[in-house]
Amino acid sequence: MKKGFSKILIYLLLTLFAIPVATLMLSEYAGYQLNNEITEAILDNARQNNQDLTKVNAFLQAHPPRSVCDTVTPDLLEYKHAVCNGNELWQFETMDKVIFLSMGLGLVFLVLVGVLGGVAFISPGAQAWSLRLSRPVLIFMSFVEVIVQGGLLLWFTFWISAFFTDKYYPKAIFAVALLILAGLFYMVKGIFRRIPFDNQVEGAQISRTHAPALWARMDNLASRLGTTAPDHIVAGIDASFYVTEVPLTVKDRKLTGRTLYVSLPLLRHLTPEQADGVMVHELTHLHQGDSATNATLGPKIQRFDLYISTMKDNLATLLVYYPLAVYRTLFELAWQRDSRRREFIADNKAAQIAGPATIAQSLVKVSAYSGYWGEVENELFAQDEKHENSLQIRQTIAQGLTQYAHSNGFSEMIRRQNVPHPFDSHPPLSVRMKNVGYEISSDQLAAVATHVPEESWANLIPDAEEIEQALWQRYEHEFSSAHEESLAWRYRPEDAAQTALVEKYFPPQTYTLRKGKTITISWQGITEPKHGELLRWEDISTMTHDTRCWIDYLALNFEKTRTNKRKRLTIYLPGIGKQMDALNESLGRYWVRHQTMCEYQRTLREEQHTTTADA
Template sequence: MSEQFTHLGFARTYIYPALALFLIPVASLVFYSYVQSSTDQEFREANIGAIKADAQATPEEKANAIDFYEDVPLSSIMVSSDPSYIDLRNSLDKMLLAEQWSLIWAIRISWICILAGIAAFVMTAIAVVLSLQSQWLQYISLLFSWHSLRAFCTLEVIAQGLLVFSLSFWIPAFFFNVYILKLLLVFGLMAGGAICVVVAAIFKRPNNDFIVQGEIITRDMAPQLWYDLEQLSAKAQTAPPDHVVAGIDDNFFVTQLPLKVQGKDQQIQTLTGRSLFVSLSLLKKLPGQEADAVLLHELAHFSGDDTLYSQRIAPLLSRYDHFLSGLHEGGLSLPVFYFAVMFRALYEISLGRLSRQREFRADRLASEGTSPEDMAHALLRITAYSQYRGELEKEFFEAEEVHEQVNLSERIDGGFLAYTRSFIDKHNLGELATAHPFDSHPPLSHRLESIGFRSTPDSLLGLLDDDSVGTWFQKIDAAETLEREQWDAYEQQFREFHEQVLAYRYIPSNEAEQELVEKFFPRVEHTAGKDRPVVFDFEKVTYEDWDGPIYYREIESISFETEWGVRLDIVVKRDGKNKTIKLPLSKSKPERQEVLETMQNYYARAASAIAYKEQASGPPEEIIPEGETFSME
């Protein structure tokens, strides 16, 4: 993809929609300016006609009066501070005055929205340019932009809501000489709703909990590990981490954000300060110097204040994203939403650029503390591990049978060495990147190049041919037990999730498949209309007033109806024809809700299974459709 095309795509996706910010104000300005011009003309003609018809005025008085109304429109009289104009304005009909003031303020609000929008675009451009310069400026620009833009966007929503409400009165009044109360109410409610949603989004704090599965490694559990970490920290010219957490994810990371750690007892403990997450599974694969390089890389993020600025920026981004959600849900606030999204997208470019610079710096410091070869080998080994694990997990997930056990860790340990021997040939290093929960990592080839590691595919073959247990893994007491316990819990969760997925794939063809589906979608009975039972199972719904059950595969559509009683109208296709079958619902809201939710869930499961089967045997379709939804309103 060319750079020019990329820029064009970005403009079409974000910048052009952001111009919708001006849609309502510009349209309002054009309309109200036209209305004002028309009322000025009517006022002028009415007064000139009255002057000409005045039999008592002299020709000179008539000429002077006509010249006055020719030169001074009503709109000027309304805003002039000239005493004579004020006296004339006070003599006008109160209804006319009210209409004129509404026009004047509508035009003023339109101009304010337009000029404020231009200023916001300029401010956004300046903030994004500044954010590219350094982490400090990135944080300051976001802090300033967050406070400025939320105020701007909220006021813009209020102003544009007022304009829309005003238009709902003026358009029918001006063109058809009527006003429609229902129209005023609808747009008034829409404007009020948008304002309420946006204001609520400002003050509601989102949930920023970051939970990791792992065990906190205390000094008593791994004294040698902590001692060596302190030595590495001194080499990286930073203080050692406050906490070390060991898990089985396929990455290492550091953070100063509050970290919630869920251990084997399922209890969650919150860590504050500087935390280092290490992967037991990777530490076992990394030889000593390679592990040193990886840990130095992570500690370099501490020394560069990367985690400090992430700690400051992350909550602001979270609140901004939550505010965006409010703008999107507000309806009339959508034009403002597109502008706010544009800033978020531009700021993401800044985040990505500085994030990559931070990774290059950390790689360089790590390679200087060990060697470019050690850092490069570690990056290759971690990337290969992540790729191999991902391929195995995909294989397990796509299986069509229930797994008696998910021996993922055993498969990785048994096959990783062989996989590394073909890894270089199979994968394009230019497209691979290591995983990370907070930062976007540059492609692997760029990282290798940045540390001065030059190689060819042939020279890389056999590079990872080392199956010894990493020395850092051995520095943790009972590391094997900790890793095994975490893998057991993960593999059990994986197995249970896979079973749930299979329940959405199967159209049971044997007892085992039916048993699995019924495990998640058992036969249930609820109360429908007339206090009669309605029974659901995985393939059909049964109601005693019907001639027979309705199979989900027959259903064409379902609608919730409230005329002539509350019911579901279920359209089924039988013998090539559509037939509507009614299911009366209980007058009790809880009982009614039970039926609606069960119908939705069971029908969605059946539709998903049918779509999955068709995908396997025919043209691709969505595996899990949206299904039918019901509203109690």
């Protein structure tokens, strides 16, 4: 974290000051040279007119040409008009002032980032103010920086060649101007980007009439805590419990207000008393207003993150990405610190009502179950064969949890692990157990993690088994689909089945050109239109798209191999028209697939080689 933040800080300083410093160096050097040239010209003129060189030299030392470009006394006005009246020397001296102004703006930007980031550490209320102010202030400063530094870069592009070679390059100046305009365009576009609302939750809403016993227990716990029960309870299979006041969508139904999410697999794993502790923990978040704060700040953070993402994704806006990223990092550190504080408060309240041992045991169980679930999924996803049958993830976890809990390093892993939660940053488990005043010894962790009670909160939901089974089936289907698509990115097809799978996600894409010609993009490569030759991806090193005389073309460079002797090839695309965007998208996607496949196959060979060597 520290290394990454230091790297961002270095980039921040470079983006704010690299262009001004480079421009200042050019301006100072050029101004110095021009000052000397004008001085020599004045001395030459004095010699030709038999003037007193001693007096002229003394005057020039007291009043160098550069010095009179600023405001001068009346007796020097004629001299100023002669040596610094809208000429190149005046331009360089004026540019120095603009450069120092730019550096000053950079310092102001830097201070604003630090101050607004520092405010977020004061209190949760200050975080809201920091976020509310930072977006308009920092975005405004970003616009100013792009305009000012863009102007400096334009000036630098012209004079770096004009001064040293007596030539300038309009194409380079035009390219820089386009870059600046593109930066301003993407900055405006980023402001109006909409946040995608996708708070879809896989689960089932548990109403009061559906599970009155569960709601009665929830009401009792809420009453003991001095608060009210949540408005909604959603049961799912994710390995976590949480409360939120963010609107959620469950089975096409939008839930607003306070929602508690409960995990059916974990409820079966917890005793009723342990589940009580978990529920008190979550109810405390509601009672303390934590979930309301998250619901208020969450959309603002998302909007800010979306804007930062837009700045990062475009070369023209990298200049302002790093200042925004530094602020966002500072805000995140403050947010996480406050989140840890909230977790400790909720844990302590749960320990007061359910007991320290009960809450510590529930934390261990949740960590162990979620940790093993992750390992099972990673192993299933890493397989290079398509999953044809049911994955049986639920059964695999139930059967293998005991062995996992007795494996080497389990206790250390459990103590380091964070209890999963989608809306907060939780402290490590060992710290949370110490906070509630009850630490479970290493030799007891496995027994605690694997104990399955006879009765649980899940028994309070009449059709919990049917709900859970349906959710597991849907989850495993989605998991299998995602795994199958990942295979399409990994395979170098060796048989018809693998070829069919790759082509399911990467089918040949054909685009029609003039005179009935076509160009086809496939997982194998590019079938060019002139001779129908397949140009394989492995032979292509680079490819670019450009236009010549209003005709689009692809310029391909090739790797030198025994089977390929060509160095480059230009493929003209007359008649491609509006299909060009789709063609570029296909080229990019299929090219990335090939690179991903090559990298995966290389890693696979290295792992196999290491395994063979160890054996």
